[in-house]
Amino acid sequence: MTAMAPARTETDLSFLLDHTSHVLRTRMAAALAEIGLTARMHCVLVHALEEERTQIQLAELGDMDKTTMVVTVDALEKAGYAVRRPSSVDRRARIIAVTDKGAEVAARSQEVVDGVHRDALASLPDDEREVLVRSLNRLVGGHLATPVESPQVARRARERQR
Template sequence: MHSAGFLANLMARKFAARLQHEVRDLGLAPAQFMVLAEMAERDGLTQRQLVERLEVEQATMANTLARMERDGLIRRAISDADRRAKCIFVTDKGRSRLEIAFQRAQKVNAIATSDLTSQETEMFVNLMNKVIETLKRH
């Protein structure tokens, strides 16, 4: 239990399981929540852009987006910049689910860090970001 990689993986699985529990009634899987959250920052991204931003496999993203489109959470439209590409937009249904999911994700974060002070939480988040950036460089 002293391996950073093991602990990070375990923590990620615990967060994902708790988030799954919190958003299950919304019909959202954690991967779908990640896509909606990323698109809240910038609607109209392409599948390739989402793959790069979320660092997931192309096939995984394609399957996630297909389910989201089927469920009416997103819609696709031909890109004005590149007629071969399709831009993805969050629907009203997706946006309303995202608002609720964000609130529930904040609840999960609050529970997970409830034994930490606000300074410890800030340091923890900063350290995680630092480790992620280090791994990206190598």
């Protein structure tokens, strides 16, 4: 006797969210690469411009581990977009200060990011766009607001099962 796969009773929300997120990240990476930035570099620049923040605070905001943050800030420094310097409130802490050149590229990268998001949403009719954004915001602020601890974290988008 051959076992049959169980029938799916719900929409595969995991696939839909994973796939769209993965494709959006690849489009974002390609668009930012055209101006010489990564998504992480953009994230650090924008958050560092908002207020004085330490490397640790910026790493947390960008969901980066310490090593990735150091590599990202090294790249920003090499490009002349940011510098590490002591905090004005805690001399032991190091903040990331954005240079004038970095502020200019952050303004441009924000336009790029906004354009990628605008293009994705523009592929939907207006009424569907508003419902999607409202619904995703409701999930992010409600049922899917907080990750659940798990011994195994899935990172990669999976292929659609046919």
